[in-house]
Amino acid sequence: MPDISETTPAALDAELSAARTETVAVSEADYAESLRMAEEIGKVKMAQAISSGLSLSVIRWFSSMRESGAYRGKLLIGPDGKTFRPSVFEELCRGMGFSYRTVAENLQNFAALGERCLSEAQELGLKVRDLRKVRKALKDAPEETKEEVFAALRGAKDSSEDLKTALDVVCAQLTAAKTETKKLAVQAEKLKKAEEDLRKDYDARGQVMEAQAAKYDELNEKYIRATSPHPSDREAQKLLRNQTAREELDKKCGDALLAVAQLAAYGAAMLADEELEEDTLSYVHQRISLAVKSMAAAILDNGIDIDLSAEFSVDFGDEGEAADDGTDNR
Numbered sequence: 001m002p003d004i005s006e007t008t009p010a011a012l013d014a015e016l017s018a019a020r021t022e023t024v025a026v027s028e029a030d031y032a033e034s035l036r037m038a039e040e041i042g043k044v045k046m047a048q049a050i051s052s053g054l055s056l057s058v059i060r061w062f063s064s065m066r067e068s069g070a071y072r073g074k075l076l077i078g079p080d081g082k083t084f085r086p087s088v089f090e091e092l093c094r095g096m097g098f099s100y101r102t103v104a105e106n107l108q109n110f111a112a113l114g115e116r117c118l119s120e121a122q123e124l125g126l127k128v129r130d131l132r133k134v135r136k137a138l139k140d141a142p143e144e145t146k147e148e149v150f151a152a153l154r155g156a157k158d159s160s161e162d163l164k165t166a167l168d169v170v171c172a173q174l175t176a177a178k179t180e181t182k183k184l185a186v187q188a189e190k191l192k193k194a195e196e197d198l199r200k201d202y203d204a205r206g207q208v209m210e211a212q213a214a215k216y217d218e219l220n221e222k223y224i225r226a227t228s229p230h231p232s233d234r235e236a237q238k239l240l241r242n243q244t245a246r247e248e249l250d251k252k253c254g255d256a257l258l259a260v261a262q263l264a265a266y267g268a269a270m271l272a273d274e275e276l277e278e279d280t281l282s283y284v285h286q287r288i289s290l291a292v293k294s295m296a297a298a299i300l301d302n303g304i305d306i307d308l309s310a311e312f313s314v315d316f317g318d319e320g321e322a323a324d325d326g327t328d329n330r
Contacts, residue, residue, distance in 0.1 A: 054098070054103070054106045056115060056119055056122075059106050059107065059110050059118070060110075060115075062092075062093070062103050062106070062107060063107055063110060063111075065089070065092060071086050071089075071092045072086065072087055072088075073085055073087065074086070076092075076095060076096075079096065079097040080097070105128060105131075105132070108135060109131050109132075109135050112138060112139055113135060113138060113146070114143075114146070117138075117146050117150060120150050120154075121134065121150075124150075124153055124154070124163065125163075126167075130167060133167065133171050134149070134167070136171075137149075137170070137171040137175055141174070145174075149170050152166055152170050153166055153167060153170065263288065263291065267284045267288050270284045
C-alpha cells in the first residue's frame with residue numbers, strides 16, 4: 001500500500017481523475033449492457049413486427065411515446081443493437097427500425113378505428129391500402145357503424161375476392177352516406193340561415209309597424225287637440241246655438257201669424273161680400289174653424305204645452321138656432 005503522506009497533490013489529483021473516468025465508463029457500460037439485456041425480447045418482437053406489420057402492442061407503445069415524449073434524450077437500443085438518443089419522434093421511429101411514414105400510418109389507423117377494430121382488421125388480413133380506405137370511410141363514425149362494417153367483412157373473409165368486394169361496397173356506401181349527410185347538413189344550415197333572416201325581417205317589420213302606429217297615434221292626438229274646441233269656445237257655441245234657435249222660432253211664428261192674419265182678413269172680406277150666399281158664408285166659419293183646430297192639434301201633438309181653451313172661449317152658439325132666428329152672422 002503506498003504511503004499517502006509521500007504522495008504529492010498532483011499525483012492525488014491524477015489518481016482521482018482516473019478513478020472518476022473509470023467509474024463513469026463502467027457505469028455507462030453497465031447501463032448499456034442492462035439496456036441490451038432488457039431489449040433482447042423486444043428485438044425478437046420487433047423482428048416479428050417488421051415481417052408482418054406493427055403489432056398492437058408496438059403500436060400502443062409508439063402511441064404512448066408520441067403522447068408522453070418520454071423517449072426524448074433517453075439512451076435506447078435499436079433492433080440492430082446500436083444505441084441512440086432520439087430527440088424527436090421521427091428519430092425514435094428510425095432508431096427502432098421503422099420509417100416514420102409507416103408508424104404514422106399505423107397510429108392514424110389506431111386513432112380512427114380503435115384497438116378492437118384494428119385488431120380485427122389485422123386478423124382479416126387487410127393491407128395498408130385497405131386499412132386506409134376503411135379508416136377514411138369510418139372517420140368520425142359511431143361504434144355501431146364500425147361494428148356493422150366489420151361484421152360485413154367477417155362474413156366475406158373466406159374468400160379474398162369476396163372480402164375485397166365487401167370492402168369496396170361497404171366503403172362506397174359509407175362514403176355515399178357521408179356525402180348525403182354533408183349535403184343535408186348544408187341544407188339544414190341554409191334553412192337555419194333563412195329562418196334567421198326571416199325572423200330578423202319579421203322583427204324589423206314589426207318594429208317599423210310599431211313605430212308607424214306610434215307616429216299615427218301621436219298625429220291623431222295632435223289632430224284631435226287641434227280640432228277640438230276649447231271649453232270657453234264650446235260655451236260660446238252653445239249660446240250661439242240657443243240664440244239662433246230662438247231667432248228661427250220667432251221668424252216661423254211671425255210667418256205663421258202673418259199667414260193667420262191673411263187668412264182672417266180674407267175670411268172677413270168674404271163675410272163682407274153681399275153677393276156671397278149664405279152657404280158660402282157658413283163655409284167660411286166652418287173652414288177657418290177646421291183650420292184652427294188642425295193647427296191646434298199639430299201644436300199639441302208635437303209636445304208644445306199651450307192651453308188653447310183659455311184663448312178660445314167664445315161661444316158661437318148653435319148654428320141651427322141662429323138660422324131660425326134670422327140672425328145675420330156677417
